[in-house]
Amino acid sequence: MNNVDSSNEKIDASKGVRKKHELSAILASMASGAVAGALAKTTIAPLDRTKIIFQTSHMKFTIKSAMNVLSNTVKEHGVLSLWRGNSATMARIIPYAAIQFAAFEQLKKILSPDSRDSSAFRRFVCGSLAGMIAAFFTYPLDLVRARMAVTQRGRYDGLSDAFQKIHFEEGMQKFFRGFIPTMLGIVPYAGVSFFTYESCKSVYRKHHNDNEPSSMHRLVFGAGAGFIGQSTTYPLDIVRRRMQTDGTQGVVNPEYRTIVSTMRSVVHNEGFTSGLYKGLSMNWIKGPIAVGISFMTYDFVHERLKKFINAEG
Template sequence: MEDGDTGIDHLDQMPTNSHLIMTSLTAGAFAGALAKTTIAPLDRTKIYFQTTPTAPFSTRTVLSYLIKTYKTTGFFSLYRGNSATMARIVPYSAIQFASHEQYKRLLTPTPSTSTHTSRFICGSLAGVTAQSLTYPLDLCRARLAVSPSNKYKNLSDVFLKIITKEGPMTLFRGFIPTMIGVVPYAGCSFYTYETCKKCYREEFGTEASGVVKMGFGAVSGVIGQTSSYPFDIVRRRRQVGVELVEGNLARVMVEIARTEGIIKGLYKGLSMNWIKGPVSAGISFSVFDYTSMLLRKYW
């Protein structure tokens, strides 16, 4: 929904801010869970190729990996780590959407005050807020997704073994590139989605339908993930313990580009993101809008 639009028709029925927060948290959690479950096998495959520098990435190798995983460990192994993903994405998505609504209320209290800059800043702040509060869950989910099935029993086992064997600070390995990367990712995603809705409303004088909003979300997902993908590569490799050159983020990225190439290194697996990213973002944004509207109208 656009700035100031709560899905309520009459002023005497306007919800309180606490009600807006609760509906945003609920709708965000549901939207994130549905979106991530839909693309779970592709997400697991992407993490494998991101964290395995020696594995060449192509459509053939992706299909080969999926088929091999299915034949050797069964269909449900394609969803290995999805419970951990849910443990992370439910609070992440809930916090991200709810905080975005609050940042919009703070920075753009009316539709007329919404600018290109404010829409980008609101999205970036929402992403940083959610990622900061759920980062250890993201790291453990990545470990669980790429590890052999006999290494970790579940998400809590990942937490316990990391803390006892590698130290608590390991839970925040890759935190810096994640925070840097989430600024363009969340900023571009929310900016694109909100701008598309705003332009549609101004052009046609009505709210976009659910299908059109899903299309807007798909476009926002492509733009957001492409803008931040190299940071995602560094983040995933640090999370799962892949050896990287010592130094700051820029040096690590230069070394990956030098040894593996820009396309095959820093953007390895991006084409898969162009498949799963639009699906995930399209579902997430449109389901959040629709669910939050219903909750605010009938709750």
């Protein structure tokens, strides 16, 4: 009888250790994702703000005009104004990246429990689902961040003030304007990004005796993933931003009610390429930088946290 009790106690203890280790692994993924997202977005915040300004206006985009927007912003409002709305970005990107990377790691374990290199299809599915989960839980923060980026100083006195004003002036439903194009865009974007990055690492290991790629290689792989992912879904990003920021200048555009009507309006008024792909060249600069930094930082921090957890365990 004592032997049975002792055996049960060992099993219970083993389960407890395993659950503790699994929880630590999830927290490590979330912490690594939070750091990666915050660093990446802060680095490219001025370019991101400039891109949103063009996406939500009828201004024709050129590199020269983008530089003019940047310089005029600095002259009129100071250097720190280039990071206006970054508090909302951080409030969104930290939980978004934490949830996305943690979800991706858990989905990999579920779909490919015994393999470090899952199939191409599974990489895409894991990335897509992780992006959808993260976007679902953080979408209102994305909308507020876009609003703060395109409005003048004084319109919103910080993140909480923006939430309150949008809620009382436009209603709760406004927080989910553009939600559907976001979810439609995140499937190919997150799927392609994670698929490309993980595939590059897998190919590297196969050609380098199963050694892991260096941080510089990961930065390049991530940049390529960002370039491909954002290029494939950019028109939906335009639609999302138009729907999110509609009404910020005091005029509500009735054509920005649905995805189709918004896309039709943009094409009719600004042209197909110059409208739906406005600012894409800037995205080819900031997107790869942000995604490259994000993936590289995540792997760097995550690997060290895992070593620490294993050492403690």
